[in-house]
Structures are given as structure tokens and as C-alpha cells.
Amino acid sequence: MKKEIICTICPRGCTVVVDGDAGNVNSVEGYSCKRGLEFATAEFVSPVRILTTTVKISGKENDLLPVRSKSPVPKDKLLECMEVIKKASANVPVKRNDVIIANICNTGIDVVATKDVK
Amino acid sequence: MYNMNYDVVVVGGGPAGLAAAVSAKEEGAEKVLIIERDNALGGILQQCIHPGFGLTRFKEELTGPEYYSRFTDKAEEVGVEYLLNSMVLQIDTENKQVICTNGEYGMVCVNAGSIVLSMGCRERTRANIVVPGTRPAGIYTAGAAQRLVNRQNTMVGKKVVILGSGDIGMIMARRMTLEGAQVVMVVELMDYLAGLTRNRVQCLDDFGIPLKLAHTITKIEGNERVTGVYVAPVDENKKPIKEKEEFVSCDTVLFSVGLIPENELTKNASIEINRITNGPVVNQYMQTSAPAVFACGNVVHVNDLVDNVSAESEQAGKYAARFAMGKFPAAKKEITIQTGNNVRYVCPHKISLSDEAEKIDLYFRVLHPEKGVSLAVKCGNEIIAQKKEFKVNPGEMNCITVDTSKVTDGEITVEVMKED
Numbered sequence: 001m002k003k004e005i006i007c008t009i010c011p012r013g014c015t016v017v018v019d020g021d022a023g024n025v026n027s028v029e030g031y032s033c034k035r036g037l038e039f040a041t042a043e044f045v046s047p048v049r050i051l052t053t054t055v056k057i058s059g060k061e062n063d064l065l066p067v068r069s070k071s072p073v074p075k076d077k078l079l080e081c082m083e084v085i086k087k088a089s090a091n092v093p094v095k096r097n098d099v100i101i102a103n104i105c106n107t108g109i110d111v112v113a114t115k116d117v118k
Numbered sequence: 119m120y121n122m123n124y125d126v127v128v129v130g131g132g133p134a135g136l137a138a139a140v141s142a143k144e145e146g147a148e149k150v151l152i153i154e155r156d157n158a159l160g161g162i163l164q165q166c167i168h169p170g171f172g173l174t175r176f177k178e179e180l181t182g183p184e185y186y187s188r189f190t191d192k193a194e195e196v197g198v199e200y201l202l203n204s205m206v207l208q209i210d211t212e213n214k215q216v217i218c219t220n221g222e223y224g225m226v227c228v229n230a231g232s233i234v235l236s237m238g239c240r241e242r243t244r245a246n247i248v249v250p251g252t253r254p255a256g257i258y259t260a261g262a263a264q265r266l267v268n269r270q271n272t273m274v275g276k277k278v279v280i281l282g283s284g285d286i287g288m289i290m291a292r293r294m295t296l297e298g299a300q301v302v303m304v305v306e307l308m309d310y311l312a313g314l315t316r317n318r319v320q321c322l323d324d325f326g327i328p329l330k331l332a333h334t335i336t337k338i339e340g341n342e343r344v345t346g347v348y349v350a351p352v353d354e355n356k357k358p359i360k361e362k363e364e365f366v367s368c369d370t371v372l373f374s375v376g377l378i379p380e381n382e383l384t385k386n387a388s389i390e391i392n393r394i395t396n397g398p399v400v401n402q403y404m405q406t407s408a409p410a411v412f413a414c415g416n417v418v419h420v421n422d423l424v425d426n427v428s429a430e431s432e433q434a435g436k437y438a439a440r441f442a443m444g445k446f447p448a449a450k451k452e453i454t455i456q457t458g459n460n461v462r463y464v465c466p467h468k469i470s471l472s473d474e475a476e477k478i479d480l481y482f483r484v485l486h487p488e489k490g491v492s493l494a495v496k497c498g499n500e501i502i503a504q505k506k507e508f509k510v511n512p513g514e515m516n517c518i519t520v521d522t523s524k525v526t527d528g529e530i531t532v533e534v535m536k537e538d
Contacts, residue, residue, distance in 0.1 A: 006319050012508050013315040049320060050169045052181055053296055054268055064271050066167035066183050075324060082296050096187060114167065115183040 005043050007036045016040035048072035051081055055100055056089040057117065065090045066114045067100050073107050080105050092117050120223040124151040124199075125442040126435070127216050127230040129206050129383065132161020133424050134236035134415025134431040136189035141435030142234070143196040147442055151228060152193075152200040153218050159193070159200060160186035161238060162261070163424065165268045168289055170316070174425035185424060201226075209233060209387045211408035231442025234434050235384060235398065235406070235413040239377040239420055241286075244338075247375050249281075251338030254345075260286040260374035264293065273297060275370025279347050280304045281335050284513075285313035285422065287374025292321035302368050303328045305335055305349055307356060310487055312374075312513050314422065334358055335371070344369050377420045387411070394463040395419040401452065401468040402478045404434035405441075412438040419465045419481070422515055426481065430465075447472040453525070458496070458533025460484045462512070469530065475523035482517075482532055484510045492535045495520045498528020510534060 001021055007014045016030045018040050025044060031037045042048075050072050054064035067090075073081060081104050090100050094113050101111040125147040128135045131154030143150045158164060163171070166182030173179055176188070193200075201220055208217040216228040241259040256275055258266075264286065266272040276299050280287045283306035291301045304322060309332040311318055322329055330349065336358045337348040350363040379397040390399045390407035397418040398406040404414050414434035415427045440446045449470040457464055464482040480495065488510050495503040495518055502524040510516060518532070 006315060006323075008316040008319050049324065050179065051296075052168045054167060054271075056271070062271055064269060066181060066268070068167075068169065068181055068184075078296070078324075082298075096184065114181045115187065 003044055005040045007031065007039050009033075009035045009039050018044040020044060047075040049075050049078060051078055051111075052114070053082060053085055055085060057094075058089045058091050060092070063117070065094060065100070065117055067111050068114050069104065069107075070110045070112050073104070073109050077105055077107060081107075081111075085111060090117075119217075119225045119227045120220075122151070122226060122228045124149045124228055125231040126150045126234060126438050127228050127232075128152045128234040128236055128435075129209070129216065130154065130161065130236040130238055130415075130417070131156070131159040131200060131202075132236065132238050132415065133163055133186055133189065134238065134417070134427050134434075135161070135234070136186065136193055137428040137431035138234045138236055138412075138414055138435030138438065139198045140189060140192045140196060141432040142439040142442075143193075143198055143435075145436045145439035147231070147439035150198050150439075152198060153204050153206050153216065153228070154200060154202050155205045157203055159190050159202070165261075165265045166289075167268050168293070171424050174423065175428060189428075206383060209235075209383050209411070211387050211389065211411055214410050230410070232438040233411045234431075234438045235411060235417055236415045236431065236434075237380045237383065237417045239379045239416040242373070242376040242378055244371075244373055246378075247373075249335055249338060251347075252340055254338070254340035254343050256340065256344035256370045257338065258370070258372055260284075260290045260372045263370075263372050264290055267293060267297060273299070274372075275299060275344075275368075277302060277368045278370045278372060279335070279349075279366055279368045280372045280374060282306065282374035282376070283308075283312045283318070283329060283331075284374040284376065285317050287372060288313050288317040288321040290372055290374070291327050292325060295325045295327070299370075301325070301327045302366055303330055303349070305330045305333045307334045307352060308332070310511070310513075314513065336360075336363055338371060339365075340369075344371055347371060377416065379417045379420065381417060384413070384417070392463065392467055395465065399467045400465070401470040402433070402466045402476065403437035403447075403470065404430060404466070405437060405470075410441060412441075419463065422513065426515065426517075429479075430481070447474060453530055455480065456529055456531040457482075458494075458531040460486065460488060460491075460510070460534040461532050464532045469520075469522065469525070471522060471525065475521065478520050478522060480518050480520055480532060481515055483515055484512055484534055487511045488534060488536075490537045492537050493518050494533055494535050496528075496531045496533065497525050500526070500528070506537065
């Protein structure tokens with residue numbers, strides 16, 4: 001299966017064509033640098049994204065705490081993670097990098113606060 | 119009126135103002151004040167909860183709150199003072215005074231050694247681009263929707279059409295999708311993307327959101343709430359092709375159609391404004407036509423990366439501090455930079471030559487996309503700086519560094535040259 005991937009490492013935005021099947025890469029074409037090759041390969045095998053959203057703050061109706069996944073999570077789990085995060089709420093005071101949800105959806109990745117709230 | 123005295127007064131506590139204030143303090147200004155109209159520092163980054171900030175500056179991918187927190191932490195550490203919920207009404211460039219309102223002190227007159235303008239910009243609205251139709255609920259600028267969703271816990275709609283492929287529009291497309299809304303399409307008038315490619319991949323392609331290039335919204339329908347929009351392709355003159363118009367059902371329309379530097383204060387102070395950027399004309403010290411007034415960030419020209427804003431604002435803060443301390447470089451001559459082939463504007467607009475040789479970063483935007491080019495700075499007919507670029511795009515700012523020691527008598531021009 002061939003897949004066109006636009007490299008987002010730099011503004012050049014090369015269109016890289018990766019050929020392979022579930023986890024196996026047979027050929028990569030169209031990249032211009034080593035980082036592009038690595039990006040396209042990883043993007044083909046297991047695309048990941050940093051997930052950012054907000055969680056409610058207990059006792060504060062109109063205030064939200066911005067959060068992120070500490071590291072990128074698999075792209076196909078983004079919406080599943082959102083369902084879990086929507087049900088969560090944080091207690092204040094909270095500091096940046098405080099864990100709000102540990103090991104979200106068994107990804108091994110924590111969802112942490114990105115802002116201090118007193 | 120209540121009086122205060124500061125060496126450097128910064129108008130606006132967003133990323134530009136924070137970087138300028140910290141830098142002014144580090145340069146040696148004793149008392150530095152930020153005046154901010156919102157209830158917290160950080161500016162627009164407070165609602166930019168997504169990642170992508172700081173890749174150039176910190177070599178890591180930070181969210182908006184994480185990025186500005188690095189500067190608010192630093193501001194606190196070095197002792198920058200600030201007034202929140204305070205609206206600046208007037209800047210007196212002659213007496214170096216800033217007049218503002220504050221809930222605690224009432225009307226305040228701040229006497230300054232120098233002033234930094236960092237008011238940022240605001241969004242163009244439906245009214246600015248004149249879209250026909252009714253005026254129902256459900257029409258927002260992308261940034262207003264972003265503030266409601268990300269800071270005020272208010273969802274703005276369920277089925278969304280976004281006009282404009284600027285970064286804020288694409289980021290809101292992803293945000294609305296993650297919050298459970300359906301984004302029907304992103305419509306872009308030009309035949310190329312307005313924002314960064316990275317955002318198209320991660321905000322639209324990832325969620326299968328269609329991007330309609332060379333299309334526009336021709337009419338908005340709905341009585342109390344938006345019920346839908348008409349979308350049509352445009353011809354080469356950007357005129358909608360009526361026969362191909364189609365109805366798209368939705369309950370919300372977001373406009374991401376550009377930003378306007380917020381320069382009411384600047385204009386009222388009779389500071390020279392550039393008609394392309396709609397921001398003050400500045401030299402490489404980010405000094406405006408009023409010598410005690412400096413300006414930085416999106417109030418000068420709309421940036422696509424906050425990393426660039428921080429860098430240029432540090433320059434503004436540094437020289438504002440030097441001005442307040444009486445250590446400002448004496449200008450021998452000032453040269454206006456000309457825009458050559460495929461260059462829309464250059465910032466700084468002027469170069470001030472002193473005895474000291476300096477390396478100056480010239481930021482500029484092109485008029486239209488081009489591939490296989492070389493960026494050049496010419497002094498007269500001589501090329502004094504050159505750099506190859508695989509491609510240029512109006513949505514992505516370009517930068518070239520020039521050494522003032524190479525500047526001779528001729529006119530300075532920045533241009534894009536075709537590579538052979």
C-alpha cells in the first residue's frame with residue numbers, strides 16, 4: 001500500500017511516498033533529508049500526535065485548565081483519549097506538569113497541566 | 119490623576135510585551151511596568167492551548183500557556199511590575215506619558231523614560247470582508263470562538279464551516295472536532311493555503327476535514343441561528359462562479375480571514391504608520407518615528423511564529439532600556455529599505471546607521487508563492503546578502519541577515535530572484 005505523507009519537519013513540506021503494509025516499509029521516496037526519511041517512516045508505521053485540550057476545574061464553572069499529553073499519543077487514540085479527558089476534572093491549586101490523568105487509555109502516557117492555577 | 123514613574127512602560131502583556139519587559143530589565147532599566155487590559159498576562163497565548171510554540175527558540179514543542187509561562191516566570195524573577203485590568207487611553211510622545219484607567223487607582227498617568235507598544239492585533243471580521251446574507255447567531259471570528267471554548271468553557275456550535283485557511287482557523291477546526299463538533303469544510307479564497315503546512319496536516323488531514331481552495335462563502339442563511347451557507351468556487355479574479363454555488367448545511371460559521379494590528383493608540387499619537395503592514399514604521403531597534411516610543415510583535419506586523427515575536431521584542435526592550443538610560447546609539451544616517459521583486463513588505467522598514475557595525479535580521483513576506491529562488495539584499499546594484507530558498511510562500515515569513523558594514527551609499531532593496 002502506497003501512502004503520501006507531507007513532511008512537517010521543516011517549512012519545505014516535501015511530499016514523501018511510502019510503500020509498505022502494516023508496520024513494514026518497503027520503499028520511501030521523495031524525501032530531501034535524513035530527518036524527512038525518519039519522519040515519513042515513523043508517520044507510516046505509527047503516527048503519533050501531542051494531544052492538547054482542557055479539563056474542568058472543580059468548583060469553578062467558567063474556568064478551564066489547559067492540559068497536554070506529556071508525550072505524543074498514537075493518532076488513532078486521540079478521540080478515545082478525549083472521551084476520558086471530558087469526564088475528568090482537576091482540583092486546585094495545580095501546577096504545570098502535575099499529572100491530571102495517569103496512563104491515559106493504557107498508552108503509558110500521562111495527561112499533565114500546562115498552566116499553574118491557584 | 120494618580121501619578122507613577124517608570125523607566126520603561128510596556129503597553130500590552132502578551133508575548134511581545136513580556137519579552138520586551140524582561141529584556142529591558144536585563145539591559146539595566148531599573149523600573150519596568152507592563153500595562154495589560156485583560157485579567158492576566160500572556161495575551162492570546164492563554165487561549166492557544168495547542169502545541170507548536172517554541173520550536174525555534176527552545177528547541178521543544180510547547181503549548182501556548184507553557185510558552186508564556188517561561189516569560190512570566192522570568193518577569194517575576196527579574197522584578198517586572200504590572201497593572202492588570204488596565205486600559206491605556208492615550209500616549210503622549212512629547213512628555214513621555216501613558217494615560218490609563220485602573221480599578222484601584224482610577225485614572226493613572228505613568229511618566230516614562232521610554233515606551234514600548236505591544237498591543238498585538240485583532241481579527242478581521244465578517245464585516246471587514248462583507249459576506250452577504252442574514253445576521254443570525256452562530257457567526258464568530260475563529261479567535262473569539264477559541265477564547266470561548268478554551269478559556270470560558272462555552273462550546274460555540276455543532277456543525278461548523280470555517281472561512282479562511284489561516285492557522286487559527288485550521289487549529290479551531292481540530293479543536294472543534296476534538297470537542298465533538300463536526301467541521302464540514304474549511305473554505306479558502308486563494309488557491310493556496312494561508313497558514314502553515316504543518317497545521318494542514320495535523321488539523322485538517324488528520325481528521326479528514328475537506329479543504330476547499332479557491333472557494334468562498336457567497337451567502338449566510340438562517341433566521342435566529344445559522345442554518346447554512348452557500349459556497350462557490352472563484353475564478354482567476356476571485357469572483358464567485360454563481361452557477362457552481364452549493365448549499366452547505368451548518369449551524370456555525372467561523373471567520374479566520376486575517377489580523378489587523380491594533381494601532382489606535384499609535385495613530386492618535388501621530389506615529390508614522392506603514393500602509394502595507396498597518397503598523398508603525400520602525401528601524402532595527404524597533405524604534406518608531408517618535409524617538410522615545412518603540413514597538414514590537416503583531417502590532418508592528420503580523421507574525422506566524424511567536425518565536426520571531428520574542429526575538430524582535432527583546433530587541434525593542436533592550437533599546438527602549440538604553441533610550442531611557444541615555445545610552446542609545448547615535449544615528450549618522452537613516453535608510454528606508456525598498457521592496458523589490460515579489461516582496462510585499464520588509465520589517466524593520468528602516469536601517470539606522472551608527473558608528474558600530476551591526477548584523478540586522480530583515481523579516482519579510484512575499485506577494486505570491488515561488489519555487490527555486492534566492493533571497494537577496496542589494497545596496498545600489500551590489501548584492502550585500504544572499505540566501506537560497508527552496509520555496510517561498512506568503513503564509514511563511516522569510517528572514518535574511520544583513521551586515522551594516524557592507525552598506526554603502528546606494529538604496530537598499532530586498533528582493534526575490536529566480537535561481538537559474
